[in-house]
Amino acid sequence: xxxxxxxxxxxxxxxxxxxxxxxxxxxxxxxxxxxxxxxxxxxxxxxxxxxxxxxxxxxxxxxxxxxxxxxxxxxxxxxxxxxxxxxxxxxxxxxxxxxxxxxxxxxxxxxxxxxxxxxxxxxxxxxxxxxxxxxxxxxxxxxxxxxxxxxxxxxxxxxxxxxxxxxxxxxxxxxxxxxxxxxxxxxxxxxxxxxxxxxxxxxxxxxxxxxxxxxxxxxxxxxxxxxxxxxxxxxxxxxxxxxxxxxxxxxxxxxxxxxxxxxxxxxxxxxxxxxxxxxxxxxxxxxxxxxxxxxxxxxxxxxxxxxxxxxxxxxxxxxxxxxxxxxxxxxxxxxxxxxxxxxxxxxxxxxxxxxxxxxxxxxxxxxxxxxxxxxxxxxxxxxxxxxxxxxxxxxxxxxxxxxxxxxxxxxxxxxxxxxxxxxxxxxxxxxxxxxxxxxxxxxxxxxxxxxxxxxxxxxxxxxxxxxxxxxxxxxxxxxxxxxxxxxxxxxxxxxxxxxxxxxxxx
Numbered sequence: 001x002x003x004x005x006x007x008x009x010x011x012x013x014x015x016x017x018x019x020x021x022x023x024x025x026x027x028x029x030x031x032x033x034x035x036x037x038x039x040x041x042x043x044x045x046x047x048x049x050x051x052x053x054x055x056x057x058x059x060x061x062x063x064x065x066x067x068x069x070x071x072x073x074x075x076x077x078x079x080x081x082x083x084x085x086x087x088x089x090x091x092x093x094x095x096x097x098x099x100x101x102x103x104x105x106x107x108x109x110x111x112x113x114x115x116x117x118x119x120x121x122x123x124x125x126x127x128x129x130x131x132x133x134x135x136x137x138x139x140x141x142x143x144x145x146x147x148x149x150x151x152x153x154x155x156x157x158x159x160x161x162x163x164x165x166x167x168x169x170x171x172x173x174x175x176x177x178x179x180x181x182x183x184x185x186x187x188x189x190x191x192x193x194x195x196x197x198x199x200x201x202x203x204x205x206x207x208x209x210x211x212x213x214x215x216x217x218x219x220x221x222x223x224x225x226x227x228x229x230x231x232x233x234x235x236x237x238x239x240x241x242x243x244x245x246x247x248x249x250x251x252x253x254x255x256x257x258x259x260x261x262x263x264x265x266x267x268x269x270x271x272x273x274x275x276x277x278x279x280x281x282x283x284x285x286x287x288x289x290x291x292x293x294x295x296x297x298x299x300x301x302x303x304x305x306x307x308x309x310x311x312x313x314x315x316x317x318x319x320x321x322x323x324x325x326x327x328x329x330x331x332x333x334x335x336x337x338x339x340x341x342x343x344x345x346x347x348x349x350x351x352x353x354x355x356x357x358x359x360x361x362x363x364x365x366x367x368x369x370x371x372x373x374x375x376x377x378x379x380x381x382x383x384x385x386x387x388x389x390x391x392x393x394x395x396x397x398x399x400x401x402x403x404x405x406x407x408x409x410x411x412x413x414x415x416x417x418x419x420x421x422x423x424x425x426x427x428x429x430x431x432x433x434x435x436x437x438x439x440x441x442x443x444x445x446x447x448x449x450x451x452x453x454x455x456x457x458x459x460x461x462x463x464x465x466x467x468x469x470x471x472x473x474x475x476x477x478x479x480x481x482x483x484x485x486x487x488x489x490x491x492x493x494x495x496x497x498x499x500x501x502x503x504x505x506x
């Protein structure tokens with residue numbers, strides 16, 4: 001997270017004060033700046049580097065003395081003991097390349113580890129001499145004593161991977177190889193507990209790509225992380241690193257992971273290994289709650305087995321097992337005639353089951369269940385109502401607009417109003433605009449705004465459809481505009497009147 005603007009402003013304000021002629025003022029400024037820099041994150045330093053090197057809203061006349069700083073004046077920044085590293089670090093952000101190079105060479109003589117982020121930042125400097133000086137200093141620090149400092153600055157190392165001023169890969173690989181060495185293992189393992197998500201991920205990636213004796217313990221730890229990215233990396237490592245009973249243990253963990261890609265990886269490993277229990281595992285995956293897992297299982301079963309998947313789902317549905325997965329799976333694989341198995345579940349007490357049933361019916365036999373979809377639209381649970389909307393979205397034309405309006409008008413829940421209004425916007429051209437105008441008077445301001453936006457879209461798409469209104473449609477539209485036009489701006493009203501003007505009925 002970047003520093004707030006006040007902290008950045010403070011640092012920028014303090015930088016030139018360290019050059020004050022009054023020793024007490026300069027010392028106080030140096031210590032304050034050092035404290036702020038010590039608390040800065042790597043992202044903060046990246047931003048500071050950009051701000052100090054470029055003219056911005058932060059720069060001004062008060063930075064003049066700092067901006068005209070020359071290399072032979074950097075000795076003034078080395079008189080503040082521990083704070084000197086931060087001052088030289090700020091000098092490494094100077095707009096003058098000679099100053100940056102001199103600052104890096106002086107930072108190279110400091111071995112407190114606080115100098116490292118400034119060296120890494122300058123490794124991608126656009127001036128070759130500055131880059132070379134930074135490279136030399138970084139290489140001198142590629143030793144186990146610097147492991148923890150390198151880990152703390154992995155974000156800056158990673159930033160070099162995206163940089164294009166030079167080929168940084170040899171340096172980056174040297175850093176990673178050092179951190180993966182046995183001498184740095186302890187520091188790397190400790191960092192798996194870091195509160196910084198980037199550092200934690202980077203360290204897990206480094207540890208998982210090694211082949212140290214503690215790899216099983218690390219993989220197990222990775223599979224227990226909340227971070228799904230780390231768990232996925234661990235899952236991908238399992239197939240190449242383990243065999244036999246150890247592999248089976250990890251597969252058991254992976255098969256029960258909440259993250260679908262991890263479960264899918266376990267299934268793919270079983271397929272690759274041609275496990276004796278493969279068919280059992282594939283059939284079990286047919287009952288997974290996630291559609292992609294069910295599809296993965298069906299893909300492999302089609303090549304290995306003659307299982308009638310739709311019949312498999314019918315049998316489980318009759319047994320009342322795994323209702324959500326079975327209803328979803330039957331919707332994905334069944335025939336039109338299978339809809340009667342699913343209809344009773346559209347009124348199930350669990351909203352998840354109701355939603356799955358509506359979705360399955362829409363796939364199996366959409367035209368036959370419009371009434372059920374409209375009932376679902378009025379469901380008090382948002383995701384069920386949404387499934388009703390999805391089922392009806394492609395079949396709006398045959399639906400009576402007045403019926404949808406009645407749902408909208410009498411809805412007790414905001415999500416029902418929103419979904420009904422979405423359907424209204426999909427009605428035929430001259431029906432939709434009539435109901436959208438009436439919706440402008442809804443007491444819910446958000447719904448009224450949604451209607452205004454839909455009217456704007458109707459006008460923008462007017463010439464995409466050349467259908468003509470009937471006399472009745474034109475008459476009631478004119479009345480709706482008279483009654484609700486005051487809810488729109490004059491320009492929109494004028495556009496609507498113009499849209500109607502070309503159609504006359506006797």
